[in-house]
Amino acid sequence: MDKIKVFVEYLHENEIKKAVILKKENINYFLERYPPNFSVLVFEGEEGILYVPKLDYEMAKKYEKDNLRVEIFEKWEDIFEGCDGIEETLPIKFLKHISKDYKIISDKIKEMRMIKNKSEIKLIKNAAEISDKAVKYIMENLENIGNKTENELAAEIEYVMKKNGSIRPSFDTIVISDKKTSYPHELPSNEIIKNILLVDIGAVYEGYCSDITRTFLLNPSKKMEEVYDIVSNAKKEVEKHLKEGVSAKELDEIAREFMGEYKEYFIHSLGHGVGVEVHESPTLSIKAKEDVVLKEGMVLTIEPGIYLKDEFGVRIEDLYLVKKNGFKKLSNAKY
């Protein structure tokens, strides 16, 4: 069913007269299109109203449909007048415009966003195909990779993605090698690539994200090969259990147990939902506040990793669509 209709019904049921949405990703979610940089989505009555600056009005008119109108933004007082439904991320500076009896609408949006509809899955699949192309590019150039700096390869990867239709990387592209791979989130530098190469990248297509990691063994030590196999097999072990009905914590636990003595070096969660944000619900972590039982239509990453301080790190990550009896892999780049 139409997302706007579902949300309007939720508002009626909860006696919320007017809801204001500022978070760009939530607006993207309701439009299923990348919104203008400044936009505000207001729900009132049976429809959504997208407010944009005057200079973007003509451009944004293309987004109009049955229950979505586009209007010119004038002032915050107008936007918030009568508003009683707000996001938990609303900046506190806007509180002065709002009556004290507001309700938080974020949980409903989070819940809706967790299950992807067909057109969303198509957009994420598009994004995943774009990042696959970047991995393929690396594979085709693997022999010469030792002549490049991390920054150079990062630039080439982003070029391949942009040329294939990505608006921008879904997060700061990670292309790191050698000892730096032991830092999960290090950024590329002007150092020459050597020994081991970790590439964690994503594309954005109409606002929908992809996320994939490959670790390339260029000139590996025995230990690197050993750790690589453990990470790779931990991921396969998780895949055996990945389907509707399994709990997110359980999956994380499976990966950790599989790692044996290395499990203390798996210093982040197993994965996360992906949609209009590259990190969204559910979080696949034994440390998460609440557990989530996976459902068909969820799109998430599985990304086990082992990081040995002052030595190296390995992470392998793919993107999955959860199905009733298993999953469909959305990222498919070979290494």
Next chain:
Amino acid sequence: MDKIKVFVEYLHENEIKKAVILKKENINYFLERYPPNFSVLVFEGEEGILYVPKLDYEMAKKYEKDNLRVEIFEKWEDIFEGCDGIEETLPIKFLKHISKDYKIISDKIKEMRMIKNKSEIKLIKNAAEISDKAVKYIMENLENIGNKTENELAAEIEYVMKKNGSIRPSFDTIVISDKKTSYPHELPSNEIIKNILLVDIGAVYEGYCSDITRTFLLNPSKKMEEVYDIVSNAKKEVEKHLKEGVSAKELDEIAREFMGEYKEYFIHSLGHGVGVEVHESPTLSIKAKEDVVLKEGMVLTIEPGIYLKDEFGVRIEDLYLVKKNGFKKLSNAKY
């Protein structure tokens, strides 16, 4: 003087015991380095404490200095305990952790951020040199530009910037041609470039941004040439008045008046401050709530534009450092 020291003094003077900073750009400002994706900066006593996830701790330790420590983030309750100074952008979900007697620290940070110190100017200059290189690349390929799509050229531009050290574009790269130029914020498509080409781009260097726009007359009509000259000369007219002491509104007014009958098609403000955000204070607009008198050390864009619906648009933008008796241009790409 050291930024952290200045801010700590401000907190003491205003009897704020503990200030919490979540906005990534503000953290970037105090570090003068690009921070890990999740980080929280807390000011307490005489020092700043940067909280990062455990997995980024080793990486972030490099940021430590005299009055800046790095700690592992555990939970929000700890961060906000005793906090009485918050940003106006704090998401309302955190309000439950905070005593009702908080003060807003954003105005002070905004004020500090407006005047750039020497090392910040150097970083912005670096970013501007990177985007200059992308414009130079277009100039060198101008003869073949009619064979490319907007998306292709956008990919090439971002490649040139990334290869030259940009972390990412400072905003979604605008590469649009023909009628689409009449929408100031349209995004690139798979259409072939023709007639007139508007390129609005920026780089990010250690978190500091640049911003430059060039409009290329490929196969221009007489009217395009006429409008181009008006925009170009409006910018030169503004430059005559650009120095410490002039008011932001006055500059915008000068550009508008210069445009004569075209002024109604100048549908955005004349410019904006640039630093760790590509749009920050001051805003150079007759419609701004408050006027700002320019001061030495401010870095801002001047970007007049004229947009004729269903026809075309022209915008020309450069980046300037305000000086006592004039300015220094930070973007220098020729067209």
